[in-house]
Amino acid sequence: GAVVSQHPSWVICKSGTSVKIECRSLDFQATTMFWYRQFPKQSLMLMATSNEGSKATYEQGVEKDKFLINHASLTLSTLTVTSAHPEDSSFYICSARTVLAGSTDTQYFGPGTRLTVL
Amino acid sequence: GDSVTQMEGPVTLSEEAFLTINCTYTATGYPSLFWYVQYPGEGLQLLLKATKADDKGSNKGFEATYRKETTSFHLEKGSVQVSDSAVYFCALTLTTDSWGKFQFGAGTQVVVTP
Numbered sequence: 001g002a003v004v005s006q007h008p009s010w011v012i013c014k015s016g017t018s019v020k021i022e023c024r025s026l027d028f029q030a031t032t033m034f035w036y037r038q039f040p041k042q043s044l045m046l047m048a049t050s051n052e053g054s055k056a057t058y059e060q061g062v063e064k065d066k067f068l069i070n071h072a073s074l075t076l077s078t079l080t081v082t083s084a085h086p087e088d089s090s091f092y093i094c095s096a097r098t099v100l101a102g103s104t105d106t107q108y109f110g111p112g113t114r115l116t117v118l
Numbered sequence: 119g120d121s122v123t124q125m126e127g128p129v130t131l132s133e134e135a136f137l138t139i140n141c142t143y144t145a146t147g148y149p150s151l152f153w154y155v156q157y158p159g160e161g162l163q164l165l166l167k168a169t170k171a172d173d174k175g176s177n178k179g180f181e182a183t184y185r186k187e188t189t190s191f192h193l194e195k196g197s198v199q200v201s202d203s204a205v206y207f208c209a210l211t212l213t214t215d216s217w218g219k220f221q222f223g224a225g226t227q228v229v230v231t232p
Contacts, residue, residue: 004161006161034219034220041225041227042224042225043207043222043223043224043225044162044207044220044222046219046220049219093161093162095162095220106150106152106164106167107164107211107220108164109154109161109162109163109164110161111160111161112159112160112161114159
């Protein structure tokens with residue numbers, strides 16, 4: 001159990017267009033979902049935290065108007081990169097937080113989405 | 119603030135060698151500690167975790183013990199395989215923190231050669 005999927009796994013887009021990335025928890029309901037950005041050979045940088053039905057909380061320095069997060073249900077969160085530019089090219093990873101039966105509170109990560117902006 | 123420090127890589131080992139990746143943390147409360155592994159081109163997979171002092175997490179031959187006195191959570195494996203080549207991230211979360219945000223270390227790349 002505890003599978004998190006992301007779609008698409010990779011996307012190439014032109015500068016100025018918008019790209020939507022989906023994050024789904026397939027076999028559990030996530031109380032909270034997180035979006036991270038990872039640059040090559042670096043650690044994950046938390047971008048924002050989202051709870052179902054409420055506005056996302058963005059980390060300092062992350063533009064909320066550029067990275068739109070919608071948490072429509074307990075199993076789906078989307079990240080839209082608006083008016084993408086080459087500097088937005090990165091690996092975007094989501095995670096879903098839950099407490100599984102017989103376990104403790106932890107996060108499960110999606111496989112990531114590679115975004116390349118030309 | 120809360121932080122995680124792990125040894126820099128890359129760590130290059132021969133197959134069947136002993137692996138240790140050091141991880142230390144600073145936290146204002148009582149964190150849960152995790153090791154995640156990332157294979158090339160993939161997301162993070164939970165490797166093991168420990169939620170309180172003296173707990174030992176183990177999985178796939180990897181072990182780590184939560185040491186409160188040294189604020190450490192070092193990852194060890196007695197005999198590595200080529201398939202263990204990956205980047206390993208140490209992380210903490212304060213369960214009392216808002217929405218369980220994670221703090222990650224910088225990651226340590228491990229390369230195992232035949």
